[in-house]
Amino acid sequence: MRIALIGYGAMGQLVEKLARKQGHEPTVICGSDCAGANAKELAARLRNAEVAIDFSVAEAVRRNVEACIQAGIPLVEGTTGWLAERAYIERLVRDSMGAVVFGANFSxxxxxxxxxxxxxxxxxxxxxxxxxxxxxxxxxxxxxxxxxxxxxxxxxxxxxxxxxxxxxxxxxxxxxxxxxxxxxxxxxxxxxxxxxxxxxxxARSRDGFAKGAILAAEWIRDKSGFYEFSELLDEIIDARKLKD
The missing domain is CATH 3.30.360.10 (Dihydrodipicolinate Reductase; domain 2)
Structure with missing residues (x-):
């Protein structure tokens, strides 16, 4: 799976490391060099990816969502602190047939x-x-x-x-x-x-957060809609129950 990483701090770097270990390909890395880009400019960089994972800053979330919609790729939103804009972003995603999965915590x-x-x-x-x-x-x-x-x-x-x-x-x-x-x-x-x-x-390390974000990326890759990570957890629990 070709992954775009938006935000390349400690979490972004950890996601890259674990994604490569799992056989995924982080093809786009948007760090501080993308800070001044608008949604259209960011979308142009994202188009080679199949899914994006965002661990950046709350102030950039709206732009990042808009960019992913324009690029036609789903987004795993791992940034926190933006829920005051949730109603607008959810409406934007649904109206545009985009795809976002978000969570307060992906562990x-x-x-x-x-x-x-x-x-x-x-x-x-x-x-x-x-x-x-x-x-x-x-x-x-x-x-x-x-x-x-x-x-x-x-x-x-x-x-x-x-x-x-x-x-x-x-x-x-x-x-x-x-x-x-x-x-x-x-x-x-x-x-x-x-x-x-x-x-x-x-948490003993950030690995649990990063692994959950990659799992969410695999899950939303072929979907559209606006989801909380808890919905993915429901599927995991149901699957484990069937195994037992």
Whole structure:
């Protein structure tokens, strides 16, 4: 599979390395040299690829989506911090018969963790004496805080348990830490007066994120539409159940 990499920082370089190991061909690399390009100029560079994977910056996501639509290739959107534009981008993709799969986190483990938190939040919703909270830690170079994964966890808890204050605002607090070289750690806790229950996901490296992005690229290669990575996870879980 011929892959275009948009963004060539730590994640982009890791995706390139693992993609080559899996027999894929990263044919286009758009790093800082593409920062000033418009959508049309970027699209011209992308046309030799079969799919694009974006780990760049939130401010470039709209342009990158437009460029992939113009180039006629699907996009795996791994950048976070752009969901304020989700409605516009989703409409653009659907109206143009484009293809995008996005996620707050492409790690399979994190996406299974989302399901565990959803189940736990449903249980604790019947016990209001336990108050939920979220903690997340990342390396000092990560710009967005809270992380997209933490915001996704907050949304899961609120949707599942209706944890909001009287003004319909989020009452699930998020504590963010940016320090050193932490790949990513997330904790969801439910705190009561006599005990605390904590669910934790700790990434040992970024490999899980990169492998998930490549898996998403293989999945969306021949599709059109606007998808969350969780939809791919549903297919994986169903396939594993059939095997068993």
């Amino acid at each position: 399979l483990g994190v996406n299974l963790y989302f399901r565990i938190v959803e189940y736990a939040a449903g249980l604790f919703s019947s016990f209001p004496e336990y108050e939920p909270f979220i903690e997340e830690q990342h390396h000092s170079r990560k710009k967005d805080a809270p992380s997209g994964t933490a915001l996704k966890l907050q949304d899961i808890i609120e949707r599942t348990s209706n944890y909001k204050d009287g003004n319909n605002k989020s009452s699930v607090s998020i504590a963010s830490t940016r320090a050193g070289f932490i790949p990513g750690t997330h904790r969801v806790g439910f705190d009561g007066d006599a005990e605390q229950i904590v669910l934790e996901h700790m």
